[in-house]
Amino acid sequence: MTRPAGAAEGAAGTDGVAAALLDGQGRIVWWSRAATELLGWTGEEVAGKPARHYIADAAPPDRRQGPPGGGRTLRLRHRSGHVVDAEMRLVRPDSAPGVLVLAMASGGSGGGLDQDRNLGRAMLTQEGVAFAQFGMDLRPVRTNEPFEELRPESAEDEWLSDLVNVQDGTSARDLLSQVAETGAMVVGAEYRPVSDDAPVTLALTCFRVEDPLGMPVALAVVASEVTARRRSRRRLTEAYRRAIDIGGSLDMAQVAQDLVEVLVPALGDMATVDFPDDVLQGRDPPLGEASTRTTAVRRTAAKSAHGPWPPQLLQPGELLPRVAESRETAPRTVGGVVVSDGELSRDILGRDPELMTRLVPEGLRQSLGCPLYRRGRLFGYANVYRTQESTPYDEADTKLMRDLCARTALAIDNAFRFNREHRTAVVLQRSLLPPAATDSAAAETAGAYVPAGGSVSVGGDWFDAVPMSSLRIGLVVGDVVGHGLPASASMARLRTAVQTLADLDLPPDELLTRLDDLVLRMKGEAEDPDGVGASCLFAVYDPVTRVCEMASAGHPPPAVVFPDGSVEFAPLVPGPPLGVGDNPFEVCSLSLPPGSVLALYTDGLVGEHHDPEQGMELLRENLRELCGSDRSLERIGADLIARRPSAQSTPDDVTLLLARTRAVPEGNMASWEYPADPAAVQRARADADAQLAEWGLEDLRFSTELLVSELVTNAVRYAGSGPLTLRLIRNRGLVCEVSDPSNTQPRLRRARSTDEGGRGLFLVAQLSERWGCRYRTRGKTIWTEQAIDDAAGA
Known part of the structure; x- marks a missing residue:
């Protein structure tokens, strides 16, 4: 020692x-x-x-x-x-x-x-607990009877080590080796046989057994069959995964169909979804249970795992018959999940065999129903039935049903809110747009507007045909950034501004400059300035000169269909979109023969998500084919919209304005030039009098003489040394124009009784239907319009 x-x-x-x-x-x-x-x-x-x-x-x-x-x-x-x-x-x-x-x-x-031996002996003899002991060499030492009952038929003694993991495919022998080597306990790992045609799933718990000195002496395995649990968990997992698709569409009927597609086969072999008519028609359903009592309920979706929906049952689109209220039907209106073995339905409807046939599937064994509630409002009701399987619904099934219905109710509520806002925006949009068709001396026009479909709200596209002085017409089409009510409100402001600026007879480039200033102010007022902007195209056509002047702020050029059938895009150089600021706009002038068709459009017509050049080329081909002289503009516009790219999905608003030009005949216009001399007033009256006599408009001689006298007198007074011009145009009305080189602004005012002048423009306003002043590059033109009767006009 x-x-x-x-x-x-x-x-x-x-x-x-x-x-x-x-x-x-x-x-x-x-x-x-x-x-x-x-x-x-x-x-x-x-x-x-x-x-x-x-x-x-x-x-x-x-x-x-x-x-x-x-x-x-x-x-x-x-x-x-x-x-x-x-x-x-x-x-x-x-x-x-x-x-x-x-x-x-x-x-x-x-x-x-x-005590340890007693515990081990109890584990081996315990009924219902499958237990096995393995040596450190991974060979089986002893097993109990429940464990042997799990052994597949014709399996060998070491069958347990031949199982594979359901997750990663590793063998149970790997599991035993891992526990024997590391001592780390593994709990509830799921394994199944490799070659079994109908494999069972076993949950294995494995741990290492050590002696009092800490030396490993054996491995213990506790097994339990979890085949049904795993099948149920896999079914629920698949149902929750498919539930992601519920609500992918903003169409409420499609949402109902998405729900029955998940319910069958997740919870049964037949399923139905019913909506109140209030919901289907876009009206806000009443609060609480009142909705089922005050409005009709309609079957919206149905599915059977056995083929087509049985014809004897209530079909999608049909109204549900009224069922007398009772204690059994109360859960339908208070939000509870109703679980039935089939007898409840028979007790409620057994007194009426016809209702039984229409509402209860044949062979019903189990049913599960749940209301679609959201914000205290009942949006519908869902039912799922088991006609082949008699297994009762458990707590996991009712939770899945409740979760699916809650998600569906949320999707329906979102779709309902979207449809309500979309409908409001469309009504606002259409109320702000001009009449679809107009007819004037300059052109006949036809406009079309198609709001975006799918999940995109209505946008801010607009078109307009604005009558201007001297028989001219202003054509405008624009596209506001964004969608929804804010875009519609912005569109209303811009359309009003365009009409006001066009009434001032501003040239296209100056009008867009003023409009650009307005958009800049709107951006300064907005919470999100980046969300404010627009593109716009403004064109002015003069039927006397047959010239169309246009300018673009970030908008695609219009297409021109000439009378010979050829189609060209205007050689327009677009400026920046509205809201950029400090950028000039270029004016493009085109001479258009009578009968030419101008096509103004937004990018939704040529395909926003496609190649723009390809879309414009398709538009050119369609215009060449469709724009015949014998076809109405409304029919041409409808065909163009039907042939557009993405016609089914409608990713963006589509706006189209067609204008077929006209011209004033040469004999319906007369023009004279005079020096800035008071004697020119008498000559101008005489020339106008003679021209009216030639046109057969003697009824307008007196009023026209007064108008010419007043306008020429003012021009002589303020024109200085430059010449002045008188022009008369006969069409549906009589236009009288006097131009001079002065930029003096004429103003209408009320003269006092002691004033010697100041009454001229008052007389002009009284004798004409419309009058105004427009400025040119040098000088101005004062114009008046008088109505003529049909006989004189002919």
Whole structure:
């Protein structure tokens, strides 16, 4: 013995295990602290003494047999004289004499190693718990009866290690090896046989068994069959995954169809969804249960896993018959999930065989119903039926039904709100647009507007045909950034501004400049300036000169269909969109023969998400084919919209304005030039009088003489040395124009009784239907319009 036994007291055993080292003659050479605590003897007291002196006698016959591995039960003498029962194990070194004795108090009949053995025995004999023990070599040692019942037919003894993991495909042998090597416990890992045609799924819990010294001695496996649970979990997982598609459409009928597509087969083999007519027609349903009492309910969607929906049952689109209210039907209106085995429906409807046939599927065994509630309003009701399977609905099924209906109600509410706003915006948009068709001396026009479809709200596209002075017409088409009510409101402001600016007879480039200033002010007022902007094209056509002047602010050029059938796009250089600021706009002038067709449009017509050049080329081909002289503009516009790219999806608003030009005949216009001399007034009256006589408009001679006298007098007074021009134009009315080089602004005012002048423009306003002043590059033109009767006009 190289050191005293007492010096090693600090090297205690592990976890209450007493240890003593004996030499070849059985004398004690080392004594642990745990041994002192077990028997009371210290290391100095036992050092060098034979170990047999501390053995009282052998254990009783029923406890003499120890556990596997060389252990046995002995009775040891305590220093105080009483006897200590202990479980003993001897460990012999390979190369040195002596033996290591390990002991642990058995604690009576139920403690220590006896208790561990009792627990192991209970695990092996417990009914309903499948238990198996494997050696550290991964071979099976023992199994209980429930475990053997899980063995597939014709399986070998080591069938468990041949199972594969349902997640990653690894074998159960890998699981055993991992636990044996690391000691880390694995709980609830799911495995199934590789080659079984109808594989069962087992949940395996595996842990390592160690002896009192911490040495691994075995592997324990607890198995349970979870085939049904896994099938149910897989079904629910698939249902929740498919539920993501519910609400992908803003069409309420499609939302209902999405719901039944998930309910069948997730919860049954037949399903229906019913909506109140209020919801289908876009009206806000009443609060609470009143909705089912005050409005009709219509079957909106239905699905059967066995083929087409049975003809004897209520079909989608048909109204649900009224069912008398009762205690059984109350859950339908208060939000509860109704679970029935089929008898509830028969009790409610059994008194009416016709209702039974129309509402209850044949062979009904189980049903599940849930209302579609959102914000305290009932948007509909969903039912799912089991006609082939009699398994009752469980808590997981009712939770899935409730979750699906809650998601559907949210989707319906969103669709309802969108449809309501979309409808409001469309009504506002259409109320702000001009009449679809106009007829004037300059052109006949036809406009068309198609709001965006799908999930895109109505936008801010608009068109207009504005009558201007001297028989001219202003044509405008624009597209406001964004969608919804804000875009419609912005469109209204811009359309009003265009009409006001056009009434001032501003040229196209100056009008767009003023409009650009307005959009800049709108951006300054907006919470999101980046969301404010627009494109616009403004054109002015003069039927006297047959010239069309146009300018563009970020808008595509119009197409021109000439009388010979050729189609060209105006050589227009678009300026920046409205709202950029500090950029000039370029004016393009085109001479248009009578009968030419101008096509102004927004990008929705040529396909916003397609190649613009390809879309414009398609528009050119369609115009060449459709624009015959014998076809109405309304028919041409409808055909163009029907042939546009993305005609089915309608990703953006479509706006189209067609104008077929006219011209004033040469004989219906007369023009004279006079010097700035007071004598020119008399000459101008005489020339106008003679021209009216030639045209047969003697009824207008008196009023026209007064108008010409007043306008020429004012022109002579303010024209300076430059010449002045008088022009008369006959069409549906008589236009009188006087032009001079002065930029003086004429103003209408009320003259006092003592004033000698100031009444000229008042007379002009009284004698004409419309009058005004427009400015040219140099000078101005004052114009008046008088109505002529049909006979004189002819």
